[in-house]
Amino acid sequence: xxxxxxxxxxxxxxxxxxxxxxxxxxxxxxxxxxxxxxxxxxxxxxxxxxxxxxxxxxxxxxxxxxxxxxxxxxxxxxxxxxxxxxxxxxxxxxxxxxxxxxxxxxxxxxxxxxxxxxxxxxxxxxxxxxxxxxxxxxxxxxxxxxxxxxxxxxxxxxxxxxxxxxx
Amino acid sequence: xxxxxxxxxxxxxxxxxxxxxxxxxxxxxxxxxxxxxxxxxxxxxxxxxxxxxxxxxxxxxxxxxxxxxxxxxxxxxxxxxxxxxxxxxxxxxxxxxxxxxxxxxxxxxxxxxxxxxxxxxxxxxxxxxxxxxxxxxxxxxxxxxxxxxxxxxxxxxxxxxxxxxxxxxxxxxxxxxxxxxxxxxxxxxxxxxxxxxxxxxxxxxxxxxxxxxxxxxxxxxxxxxxxxxxxxxxxxxxxxxxxxxxxx
Numbered sequence: 001x002x003x004x005x006x007x008x009x010x011x012x013x014x015x016x017x018x019x020x021x022x023x024x025x026x027x028x029x030x031x032x033x034x035x036x037x038x039x040x041x042x043x044x045x046x047x048x049x050x051x052x053x054x055x056x057x058x059x060x061x062x063x064x065x066x067x068x069x070x071x072x073x074x075x076x077x078x079x080x081x082x083x084x085x086x087x088x089x090x091x092x093x094x095x096x097x098x099x100x101x102x103x104x105x106x107x108x109x110x111x112x113x114x115x116x117x118x119x120x121x122x123x124x125x126x127x128x129x130x131x132x133x134x135x136x137x138x139x140x141x142x143x144x145x146x147x148x149x150x151x152x153x154x155x156x157x158x159x160x161x162x163x164x165x166x167x
Numbered sequence: 168x169x170x171x172x173x174x175x176x177x178x179x180x181x182x183x184x185x186x187x188x189x190x191x192x193x194x195x196x197x198x199x200x201x202x203x204x205x206x207x208x209x210x211x212x213x214x215x216x217x218x219x220x221x222x223x224x225x226x227x228x229x230x231x232x233x234x235x236x237x238x239x240x241x242x243x244x245x246x247x248x249x250x251x252x253x254x255x256x257x258x259x260x261x262x263x264x265x266x267x268x269x270x271x272x273x274x275x276x277x278x279x280x281x282x283x284x285x286x287x288x289x290x291x292x293x294x295x296x297x298x299x300x301x302x303x304x305x306x307x308x309x310x311x312x313x314x315x316x317x318x319x320x321x322x323x324x325x326x327x328x329x330x331x332x333x334x335x336x337x338x339x340x341x342x343x344x345x346x347x348x349x350x351x352x353x354x355x356x357x358x359x360x361x362x363x364x365x366x367x368x369x370x371x372x373x374x375x376x377x378x379x380x381x382x383x384x385x386x387x388x389x390x391x392x393x394x395x396x397x398x399x400x401x402x403x404x405x406x407x408x409x410x411x412x413x414x415x
Contacts, residue, residue: 061295062216091220092291094298122305141202142306143209147299151202167298 005042014040014052017080021072024065025146028111031069034059035099038090051084052077057095059167060147097167113149114163121166129154130161137161172348173286174228175248178238179343179388180289181221182249185239186396187270188214189403190257199260206306210267213299220292240407244390244397248343251387252335254396261324264310265332271303272363273339276356284349308367315371325373333376337383346388 018040019032031037036056044051054073058066070087077085097116105115109130120127125138134156144151149162191211198204222235229238252270257263278300281293314321340357361378368376386392406413 058216060213060216060299061220061292062212062214064212091288091295094291094295141206142302143202143206145205147209147212151205 005045007042007045010045011040011042014042014054014077014080017076018054018073021069021076024068026108026111026113028107028113029104031056031073033101033104033107035101035104036069036095043084046081049084050082051086052082053086053088055088055090057090057093059095063147095167097164100164108164112161114152114161116164116166118166120163123150123152123163123165125152127152127163129157129159131159132157170228172345174225175343175345176349176351177221177225177228177289179248179250179345181218181225181238182247183253183270184214184218184221185403186247186249186399187253187266188212188218189399190253190255191263191267193257194263203260207263207267210303210306213296213303217292217296217299220295224288224292236407240404244392244400246390247392247396247400248388248390249392249396250335251338251384251393252332254387254393254399255332255335256395258328258331259324260310261314261321262328262331264307264314265325265328267303267307268311268367269332269336269339269364271300271307272360273356274300275304276359277351280352280356286349311367311373312371315368315373322372325371329373329376333381334384337378337381338385338387340378341383341385341388343388 015032015037018037019030021031023029023031023034026034036059037054038057039053039055041053041055042051043053054077056066056070056073066089070089073087074085100116108115112130114127114130117127123139123142126135127137127139128135129137129152132154134154136155137152138155140151140153140160142150144162148164148167150165151160152163153160188211191207191214194204194207195211196204198207218239219235222238225238226233226235250270252266255262255266275297278293278297281289282297284290284293311325315325316322339360340353342351342353346353357378365375368374384393
């Protein structure tokens, strides 16, 4: 295995770049907020051969957004000037909502999606409505508009809403 | 452990999840209500995702430039190793749901065993998939109760589903040569599976079922299928067979 270049500034810039890429299905979240970027390794810095390796992991095995996300990462790094870009899709350790950033959870809530909450490991009635904050809610379906969400409705304000499941 | 056994077992897992996913996918746009249409297609998405992980691993083990697409689209019926249960037709909602319950409960036991197995890639895929399988078990078994302990009509339909599908569950616990080589403990899976199903049937007011009083169909694990699989593969593989290597 080749020795890695340890240039914290350059790696930091790459993270900042990836923070501008958003999940195509939940556009309010960046791929860093979601915790699917697991590692960035610099094999040759931008000044030399520009070789970089990014490890990502899927939220759910069948997540249809993964191919798009990998393509978006490649595009951004190409624009930045990297010549060799490896994108590795790792299976283990398995992705968990524990990796979602606090900022990401707040963005979700502001967007109208109830963020994952340890108290509700299994989707149930009573998950707080992201619109009005009421706990007087009911579960409509454990499966929602994407694999990672459940569907609820608020009895207080009557708005239906998604809950990002603990996973 | 031989590499050939590991490849065969990985293909068994890949084919079973692909074929069941393809079956469930037929419900897209036809679910009894919108929420359940979305639920069954979400389950399908997970199954196809799992099958891709297994096919990718099998392709890597086979080497020589083999790809997941070649394995899914260019193998014939006799080469598919999926469990017979997975290829059985959808029937009505009761039959689809019961098939899913039987398979998800089986996956839960098998994947739990793989977590502690010798092969680290299979352990990793199992760990990731189990998170999904637990949702599938919960959702599908709730439906078995709802229909079994529902109206007379729904109860009768669930009874008919049990009668149709039961002869295909025994195969899950009959070890294929590759399972024996990998020391998969199908007896342990059978005991846990049967306990869970017995408890579910009791809750769903369905009569107790026995694995020993029904003649069990076997063969899928070794490529001998019911006639249903050929039609399914013809549809699944049509585009790649007609336009080899096409992409969009």
